[in-house]
Amino acid sequence: MSAIPAVAPRKWRLSRTDFYRYCRLIHGWLSALAFLVLCFFAVTGLLLNHPDWIKESTPQSIERQFELTAEELANVQFARDPAEALAIIAGKKTSLRGSFSAGDQVGDEVFARLQGVRGLTDLRVNFNTGVLQIVIEPAPLLPQLNELHRAERAGEQWRLMVDVAAIVLVLLSLIGYVIFFSLRYRLRTALLISAVSLAGLWSVFVLTVR
Numbered sequence: 001m002s003a004i005p006a007v008a009p010r011k012w013r014l015s016r017t018d019f020y021r022y023c024r025l026i027h028g029w030l031s032a033l034a035f036l037v038l039c040f041f042a043v044t045g046l047l048l049n050h051p052d053w054i055k056e057s058t059p060q061s062i063e064r065q066f067e068l069t070a071e072e073l074a075n076v077q078f079a080r081d082p083a084e085a086l087a088i089i090a091g092k093k094t095s096l097r098g099s100f101s102a103g104d105q106v107g108d109e110v111f112a113r114l115q116g117v118r119g120l121t122d123l124r125v126n127f128n129t130g131v132l133q134i135v136i137e138p139a140p141l142l143p144q145l146n147e148l149h150r151a152e153r154a155g156e157q158w159r160l161m162v163d164v165a166a167i168v169l170v171l172l173s174l175i176g177y178v179i180f181f182s183l184r185y186r187l188r189t190a191l192l193i194s195a196v197s198l199a200g201l202w203s204v205f206v207l208t209v210r
Contacts, residue, residue, distance in 0.1 A: 020182040023175050030172045037165040044149035047142060054142050059119075062136040066093050073130055076110060083112040086123050090134060096121045097136050099155070117147040117154050 047053065068076075072089050079085035083103020090096060090112075098116030105111075108128050114121040119139040125132045139147070147153055151162045180190045 020179065023178050023182075027172065027175045027179060030168055030175065034165065034168045034172055038169065041149060041165075044145045048146050048149055051142065051146075056140040056142055059138040059140060062134075062138070064094055064134040064136070066090075066132045066134070068125065068130050068132050070130075073125075073127055076125060077127060082110045083123075086110050086125055086132075087112045087114060090121075090123050090132060093132075094134065096134070097138060099153075115153055117144050117158075 068089070076082050076085045076089065081103070082105050084100050086103070087096075087100045096114055097119035098114035098121050101113050101115040101120075103110065103112035103123075109124060109126050112123040114123070117139070119137050121137070122135045123132065148158065151159050154162075177194075183190070
């Protein structure tokens with residue numbers, strides 16, 4: 001009885017057609033993910049360039065006052081950073097705007113400032129009276145959107161989201177260019193438009209940016 005010849009395992013090969021098909025699938029998924037993010041940063045970019053488009057009234061400041069316990073005063077007074085310790089204690093007593101930014105101690109008083117997207121907070125405590133004074137200045141909507149666009153004071157989680165969104169948009173653009181190579185009759189036009197756009201951006205930068 002003759003032996004059955006062994007069949008060599010078939011090597012998986014990605015055809016050119018399959019490659020471009022997968023690129024279109026990935027491009028579609030990334031587009032669904034990036035659409036809202038792209039719209040958000042486009043709109044906030046316009047508002048950042050044209051702050052006069054929206055007129056807003058400044059929200060009224062909020063003032064609050066608390067009397068700290070002897071233990072709380074001691075935790076502030078003998079802390080490594082009294083201003084930061086004051087911010088932590090104040091945050092447990094009421095809702096504040098912003099994250100700890102700076103502080104100082106002058107004699108028997110400690111000052112702290114919190115800054116963030118939604119506004120800023122000034123704190124002041126006097127060790128003699130034990131009174132904590134809080135002044136909260138909420139930010140109008142437009143400055144909040146501008147801060148989210150810049151992402152400088154938006155916190156670690158928001159900056160991480162911006163990084164992820166930027167990477168997704170870069171991948172989306174690169175895969176879009178790969179798809180161009182599958183469009184034989186449009187490739188030359190697409191590359192020409194890209195070259196003209198790049199030249200235009202460079203010209204504006206050289207001629208207008210000081």
